[in-house]
Amino acid sequence: MSLFKHLLRNPTAKSYSYSSPSIIMPSNLILTCLSHFTTDASPSTVQLTQYSGLGPTKANEKPRVVVLGSGWAGCRLMKGIDTSLYDVVCVSPRNHMVFTPLLASTCVGTLEFRSVAEPIARIQPAISREPGSYFFLSHCAGIDTDNHVVHCETVTDELRTLEPWKFKISYDKLVIALGAEASTFGIHGVKENATFLREVHHAQEIRRKLLLNLMLSDVPGISEEEKSRLLHCVVVGGGPTGVEFSGELSDFIMRDVRQRYSHVKDYIHVTLIEANEILSSFDDRLRHYATTQLSKSGVRLVRGIVKDVDSQKLILNDGTEVPYGLLVWSTGVGPSTLVKSLDLPKSPGGRIGIDEWLRVPSVQDVFAVGDCSGYLESTGKTVLPALAQVAERQGKYLFSLLNRIGKAGGGRANSAKDMELGDPFVYRHLGSMATIGRYKALVDLRQNKESKGLSLAGFLSWLVWRSAYLTRVVSWRNRFYVAVNWATTFVFGRDISRI
Amino acid sequence: MSLFKHLLRNPTAKSYSYSSPSIIMPSNLILTCLSHFTTDASPSTVQLTQYSGLGPTKANEKPRVVVLGSGWAGCRLMKGIDTSLYDVVCVSPRNHMVFTPLLASTCVGTLEFRSVAEPIARIQPAISREPGSYFFLSHCAGIDTDNHVVHCETVTDELRTLEPWKFKISYDKLVIALGAEASTFGIHGVKENATFLREVHHAQEIRRKLLLNLMLSDVPGISEEEKSRLLHCVVVGGGPTGVEFSGELSDFIMRDVRQRYSHVKDYIHVTLIEANEILSSFDDRLRHYATTQLSKSGVRLVRGIVKDVDSQKLILNDGTEVPYGLLVWSTGVGPSTLVKSLDLPKSPGGRIGIDEWLRVPSVQDVFAVGDCSGYLESTGKTVLPALAQVAERQGKYLFSLLNRIGKAGGGRANSAKDMELGDPFVYRHLGSMATIGRYKALVDLRQNKESKGLSLAGFLSWLVWRSAYLTRVVSWRNRFYVAVNWATTFVFGRDISRI
Numbered sequence: 001m002s003l004f005k006h007l008l009r010n011p012t013a014k015s016y017s018y019s020s021p022s023i024i025m026p027s028n029l030i031l032t033c034l035s036h037f038t039t040d041a042s043p044s045t046v047q048l049t050q051y052s053g054l055g056p057t058k059a060n061e062k063p064r065v066v067v068l069g070s071g072w073a074g075c076r077l078m079k080g081i082d083t084s085l086y087d088v089v090c091v092s093p094r095n096h097m098v099f100t101p102l103l104a105s106t107c108v109g110t111l112e113f114r115s116v117a118e119p120i121a122r123i124q125p126a127i128s129r130e131p132g133s134y135f136f137l138s139h140c141a142g143i144d145t146d147n148h149v150v151h152c153e154t155v156t157d158e159l160r161t162l163e164p165w166k167f168k169i170s171y172d173k174l175v176i177a178l179g180a181e182a183s184t185f186g187i188h189g190v191k192e193n194a195t196f197l198r199e200v201h202h203a204q205e206i207r208r209k210l211l212l213n214l215m216l217s218d219v220p221g222i223s224e225e226e227k228s229r230l231l232h233c234v235v236v237g238g239g240p241t242g243v244e245f246s247g248e249l250s251d252f253i254m255r256d257v258r259q260r261y262s263h264v265k266d267y268i269h270v271t272l273i274e275a276n277e278i279l280s281s282f283d284d285r286l287r288h289y290a291t292t293q294l295s296k297s298g299v300r301l302v303r304g305i306v307k308d309v310d311s312q313k314l315i316l317n318d319g320t321e322v323p324y325g326l327l328v329w330s331t332g333v334g335p336s337t338l339v340k341s342l343d344l345p346k347s348p349g350g351r352i353g354i355d356e357w358l359r360v361p362s363v364q365d366v367f368a369v370g371d372c373s374g375y376l377e378s379t380g381k382t383v384l385p386a387l388a389q390v391a392e393r394q395g396k397y398l399f400s401l402l403n404r405i406g407k408a409g410g411g412r413a414n415s416a417k418d419m420e421l422g423d424p425f426v427y428r429h430l431g432s433m434a435t436i437g438r439y440k441a442l443v444d445l446r447q448n449k450e451s452k453g454l455s456l457a458g459f460l461s462w463l464v465w466r467s468a469y470l471t472r473v474v475s476w477r478n479r480f481y482v483a484v485n486w487a488t489t490f491v492f493g494r495d496i497s498r499i
Numbered sequence: 500m501s502l503f504k505h506l507l508r509n510p511t512a513k514s515y516s517y518s519s520p521s522i523i524m525p526s527n528l529i530l531t532c533l534s535h536f537t538t539d540a541s542p543s544t545v546q547l548t549q550y551s552g553l554g555p556t557k558a559n560e561k562p563r564v565v566v567l568g569s570g571w572a573g574c575r576l577m578k579g580i581d582t583s584l585y586d587v588v589c590v591s592p593r594n595h596m597v598f599t600p601l602l603a604s605t606c607v608g609t610l611e612f613r614s615v616a617e618p619i620a621r622i623q624p625a626i627s628r629e630p631g632s633y634f635f636l637s638h639c640a641g642i643d644t645d646n647h648v649v650h651c652e653t654v655t656d657e658l659r660t661l662e663p664w665k666f667k668i669s670y671d672k673l674v675i676a677l678g679a680e681a682s683t684f685g686i687h688g689v690k691e692n693a694t695f696l697r698e699v700h701h702a703q704e705i706r707r708k709l710l711l712n713l714m715l716s717d718v719p720g721i722s723e724e725e726k727s728r729l730l731h732c733v734v735v736g737g738g739p740t741g742v743e744f745s746g747e748l749s750d751f752i753m754r755d756v757r758q759r760y761s762h763v764k765d766y767i768h769v770t771l772i773e774a775n776e777i778l779s780s781f782d783d784r785l786r787h788y789a790t791t792q793l794s795k796s797g798v799r800l801v802r803g804i805v806k807d808v809d810s811q812k813l814i815l816n817d818g819t820e821v822p823y824g825l826l827v828w829s830t831g832v833g834p835s836t837l838v839k840s841l842d843l844p845k846s847p848g849g850r851i852g853i854d855e856w857l858r859v860p861s862v863q864d865v866f867a868v869g870d871c872s873g874y875l876e877s878t879g880k881t882v883l884p885a886l887a888q889v890a891e892r893q894g895k896y897l898f899s900l901l902n903r904i905g906k907a908g909g910g911r912a913n914s915a916k917d918m919e920l921g922d923p924f925v926y927r928h929l930g931s932m933a934t935i936g937r938y939k940a941l942v943d944l945r946q947n948k949e950s951k952g953l954s955l956a957g958f959l960s961w962l963v964w965r966s967a968y969l970t971r972v973v974s975w976r977n978r979f980y981v982a983v984n985w986a987t988t989f990v991f992g993r994d995i996s997r998i
Contacts, residue, residue, distance in 0.1 A: 220666045
């Protein structure tokens with residue numbers, strides 16, 4: 001009957017869960033069997049565990065690839081890595097990949113949050129099955145390239161379940177795929193007051209704020225002025241994210257707010273502020289089309305530069321004050337604090353410098369992919385744009401490179417020094433897409449701004465946009481869910497429960 | 500070109516959104532047109548608006564039914580109220596109804612959160628369409644029955660979008676459907692450390708904690724003891740909620756954790772602590788069956804009384820310490836602080852006292868339904884249990900009573916004093932259902948504990964349970980979503996992304 005004691009002392013005993021007499025017991029019996037079940041740990045244990053981790057791999061183990069990050073680059077790499085050659089350890093503060101092109105749609109309920117999040121264990125099942133492969137919900141705190149070690153610290157959120165602690169992981173190969181951070185250009189108040197649109201929790205916050213403001217503006221006692229402010233949604237940054245979010249928002253207003261918040265429908269407005277031109281990477285005709293369509297659906301396009309942001313208004317360079325109820329910031333990305341702090345060579349713009357094989361050339365066994373990396377000046381190549389398709393292509397290239405190295409026996413630390421790596425990575429731009437709401441999208445299939453090629457706008461593009469993304473969603477489960485979400489939104493309208 | 504000025508001064512102007520020249524403008528132009536767009540309000544305006552609200556209805560308006568709360572009782576009433584007779588105003592801190600019997604399933608990803616939440620605007624569309632009907636995201640702060648006025652205060656969460664403010668609503672008829680609060684029996688530390696299971700955000704918190712603990716327990720540096728603690732899920736309270744949650748949890752462990760968290764699968768355990776017997780309202784045979792099934796699927800049933808709860812362990816009456824990583828508290832409900840504070844007659848147990856027509860008899864035009872209400876001792880009837888089916892039946896009874904009163908011309912305040920109300924409310928228990936995980940459920944169709952009747956357990960019951968709830972989910976949209984969720988879980992397993 002030593003139920004809890006058993007649990008504590010020998011947790012892996014197979015016989016435990018099912019054969020123990022787990023019935024309602026008189027409480028005098030429990031006293032004896034629970035009394036040893038305490039959480040006290042002696043200081044020495046704590047000391048010991050605080051600095052433990054995964055040591056260098058042994059000869060009878062597979063070499064270990066450590067992947068920092070779980071974005072497009074890291075996940076594409078993990079999906080393709082040959083787990084018969086390598087153990088995979090992923091370190092990231094989130095346990096899922098975000099299908100970023102569809103994130104804007106989740107803010108207004110066109111898609112569910114879950115439909116755009118893909119658990120890493122589903123992308124690479126070995127992580128939860130193989131004894132040497134892991135996912136660690138942690139931040140990377142530093143990299144010791146001399147000793148092939150990564151320093152990590154656990155993420156525990158606001159939940160008081162455990163104190164954060166530090167640990168180390170030795171790597172045979174290290175893939176840095178840490179991504180980038182939203183740029184604020186040092187503008188005061190952006191981080192405190194604006195919401196970015198890069199993670200699922202950002203989309204959740206936007207949705208909560210939007211629905212809260214819609215409801216608050218309906219409550220008696222609020223002035224006309226406050227009502228207009230609360231329902232003024234301002235988007236700063238006219239790149240694809242800003243434009244797509246503005247389009248989704250105006251769709252939501254035209255189709256759902258008018259019906260379901262009819263008391264306040266005339267107060268809600270969307271303003272898109274951009275310092276230069278919107279969608280600057282698209283061709284002129286498409287940009288013109290987007291401008292016309294967005295204006296038609298009620299999005300005001302304003303050219304301006306933001307100087308300062310406070311909790312209820314932002315101030316433009318010329319002194320104009322713009323009150324807002326919701327502020328979404330999408331002015332592009334730059335290197336993260338961690339990337340800046342790493343003692344590694346840098347590319348122009350401050351990203352981690354890489355050569356044509358995506359290696360960090362000054363050290364052994366370290367690669368960098370995605371938004372955190374850029375070609376070193378010495379390669380003579382320009383830094384690639386921070387796009388999902390660049391990251392994904394790099395992840396794809398790198399897993400086959402690592403698989404080749406592994407097959408050739410160069411998987412261990414310091415064992416691939418003089419290996420022939422084959423063809424370098426070459427990026428071919430496949431084109432850009434952006435939806436601008438209400439069955440309209442842009443598809444620009446030119447390889448770069450100067451070259452000629454197909455560019456489409458309108459309903460056909462929108463079909464292309466939907467189909468392209470539906471097929472690119474990572475798992476069948478989410479593909480199914482995205483399709484169901486789209487169908488439901490079409491039939492029933494968007495969901496407005498604020499949960 | 501007075502774009503923002505226009506927005507501010509005349510927000511309802513129809514011509515605004517679509518005909519204004521909303522194009523990229525040179526910034527010197529914006530200066531002039533945005534300069535008046537500020538949020539400053541003079542103190543007198545603030546003073547004025549702080550105390551405004553909805554005054555008594557006028558002769559040319561419909562009488563106003565104010566509903567406090569958005570649970571089973573309030574929502575059933577709103578769904579059925581005749582909006583050609585009445586304007587409906589709902590005051591609640593949440594804009595949706597929770598389909599509580601399925602809430603436990605959302606904690607482990609069997610169902611999505613959205614599938615069990617029904618927006619009030621979908622339950623009663625008049626709330627968003629009719630000019631005199633509203634939903635206010637607010638708490639009720641007090642009731643002035645002499646003047647037929649409700650005092651409210653807006654809910655603004657942690658979002659700093661606006662300061663909370665107070666307002667008043669005059670009612671012709673008032674329906675108090677404020678529900679109840681989870682009982683903690685004054686046990687120290689329950690509110691701070693345990694999670695209840697009554698709202699969607701509770702289920703979200705449980706899910707976040709559970710997935711966090713599963714991931715943290717896998718990180719190097721954690722002792723065996725801490726691992727066992729983190730993955731020890733303790734449920735206190737063996738009523739249907741506690742049993743269903745335990746069942747879902749053991750399902751999740753047996754089907755999903757074993758596959759996807761194989762490194763830690765032997766450390767996770769579920770303990771259900773109950774002071775008396777589990778499922779005490781069900782018949783003996785069913786209870787015995789539930790006990791056997793839960794034990795078989797690894798849930799440990801412990802009889803004990805909790806004395807104290809701290810952040811990592813709870814202490815039983817006999818001094819036993821039980822470390823936990825997740826603590827769910829479901830020991831039933833009692834009157835809320837607001838209900839206790841209301842100066843109205845009370846039933847035995849401290850609920851708002853009602854007569855057989857669900858009226859609060861000492862005052863005019865006030866009714867109380869659901870968990871917040873109970874028969875007055877003077878009626879000679881016993882207080883009904885705090886069940887969804889009681890609340891729903893009362894909501895149903897009351898909307899037809901109010902519709903009858905309205906048709907007979909008694910809709911206004913103080914105009915139905917001497918009206919004949921017809922048959923009193925009679926409650927007939929339709930039976931109880933509870934799922935115990937893994938295609939097993941209990942269905943007890945006896946009218947009360949003493950009477951004879953059909954009682955079922957096993958797979959057939961589980962089919963009955965699923966079908967019964969599927970047909971009772973409020974909207975077709977959610978019915979469709981629940982079915983899709985069940986199918987997806989069956990095919991792909993549960994989702995484990997922590998978003």
